[in-house]
């Protein structure tokens with residue numbers, strides 16, 4: 001009988017303890033907001049945000065993907081969503097080891113350009129962001145220089161562009177800025193700015209320059225088509 005009693009009291013205290021733990025846990029992870037509803041406290045939201053920001057697996061749009069030919073839309077909301085989108089774009093920039101990147105290259109149809117001229121140094125002060133940019137004025141003097149693009153690998157050629165451009169753009173908080181860009185920065189900006197209007201660097205090559213890369217462009221088109229075929233075949237097999 002004694003054994004039965006002690007067993008019962010042990011079980012009873014275990015049930016009480018578990019109940020206390022559960023309710024206590026519930027109180028801890030939920031908080032009442034001003035509308036009187038229970039909402040999960042910030043800890044969960046922060047966790048989600050952190051996950052998004054650290055996510056480096058961003059797929060790149062490759063030529064001749066039609067997203068690269070679409071005109072991008074203005075950014076309207078300067079919110080947390082924009083910040084995490086831009087963070088992910090920078091993660092991609094560092095992963096691909098390139099100086100500049102624009103939103104359509106990562107399947108986002110918005111006017112966003114980012115760059116870090118010294119991409120090997122992952123410092124925030126080197127990171128530049130241009131939202132809803134426009135070219136206000138450009139120099140009459142043009143220069144030719146060899147360009148390449150992450151979305152059309154193995155292709156490079158000389159492109160003539162104005163040496164100086166004056167631009168306007170918005171920062172991540174929605175403040176408008178004016179800036180004059182020269183030399184390599186002017187070129188980088190114009191290359192990315194063209195992307196936002198669905199223009200690719202080889203569109204601006206002279207006919208002679210274009211001829212030199214014709215075969216490689218055709219190759220990219222073939223690769224893109226054959227990339228699509230296995231997926232379609234798989235669907236057909238599944239049926």
Ligand code: CO
Nearest residue numbers: 148149150151
């Ligand atoms: Co490009």
